[in-house]
Amino acid sequence: MPTCPNWTVGRLVRHLAAVHSWVLACIADPHGTETRGERAPKEWDELLPWWDERRKELRAAFDRGADTPAQVPFGFYEANLGSWARRQAHEAAIHRIDVELAAGAEPTTFDTAFATDGADEALSMILHRRTADWSAVEAAGTVLVHAEDARTLWSLTLTPGERPTLGGPAEPDVTLSGDADAVYKRLWRRPANVSITGEQTLLDVLETP
Template sequence: MTAPAPVPSAPLPGLAVLHGDATMLRHASMAAWERPVPSCPGWDGAGLLGHCGEILTWAGTILGTGEKVDRADREKPPADRSTWVAWYDAALARVVDTLGTVPPDRPTWVFAPSGTPEARWWQRRLGVELAVHRWDAQLAADAACAPLDPVVAVAGVEEHLVQFLPGLLARHEGPALTGSLHLHADDVPDGLEWWVDLGAGGDAVPVTEHRHGDVAVRGTASDLLLWLTHRRPADALDVVGDVDLARALTALVR
């Protein structure tokens, strides 16, 4: 079988969308402050906001210097939960200001082994992180869970498949997942497809031509990302072929 023809990398999510998702996340987290977050077991709305504030603070420090900061050295949320909203807002403002100032290609440490070590990597990562957790917060608050912005969702699908899936497969302790997966985002102009070879350790590429996989999954880019991150069931999408393989793939994310 010939290798699929790759397409250019997904566009970078804009800062306005990132800030909008972060703001909606804050509002929804406050509305669900002591409610459990169904898609993030063990967290309530406050815990979700605290996690996102910690990520923003960590990213802000890294973006400020370009240097590595270990996860273990991340600044933890303040002891007083009543200060978390202001702390989160300050961390968000710092990140947005820094990303709007530094050159996107400035050398910057990133934690993904296959990620390009540039400032723009963090704009993509934070755009996806905040959009997905905004959805989580709205779910916890019993609010309407707005779909993810298509540009953010496409970036998130690509990031998950190319940068994170190989590591998830390598850490998987059950029977090895084998076969191929074909994803199709049907709300993107001209469509966008990805082909994943699980037998090659999760080798994934966006493709320009249609390819048959052992399982094909079609839906909006938002639903595809929410499914890949174990937030939407396979039944919510159009799945053809090995449904068990599709379910096993998303079960890698806990």
């Protein structure tokens, strides 16, 4: 797969199925730790219906309400179903692009609100759990990310050895701009038509896992 080196579509589907199973286990045991879900089948004919069942169960679980407690083993996220709904929506959306590109299809264009939320999650949540130790990161400067159609700006300050911090507008050393769909995809390291001006290497720190 061009955007997931060494992965096949089958492996990607098994990954999503396993993640959904794990999330269901976290929902079922909201106060537990180190919860694991069921193993996804390896054979394609068994995997697809198994994943479909996990997907239906997950959708039903989310109907309980965003504030329902759930085990969420990530810092910066609230321990509830709302956090999992957001995380799984973007997990599925980005991997959908991977499969579309692997099939030679035109990637989905996400609506402005959804794409803006995905960009925000990448910058305000995912970035902070990228690594537990930022001491070796030497980047310094200010990054401005602009989702033009959403009229939304994110300004991040990069300080050597520290986590990036979100703050108010500042004179940027590099600007990443485009419509929300493109900015969302670029932050998740998928092909996107964006404009970059300034010290492009500073954007390496913002790339998601």
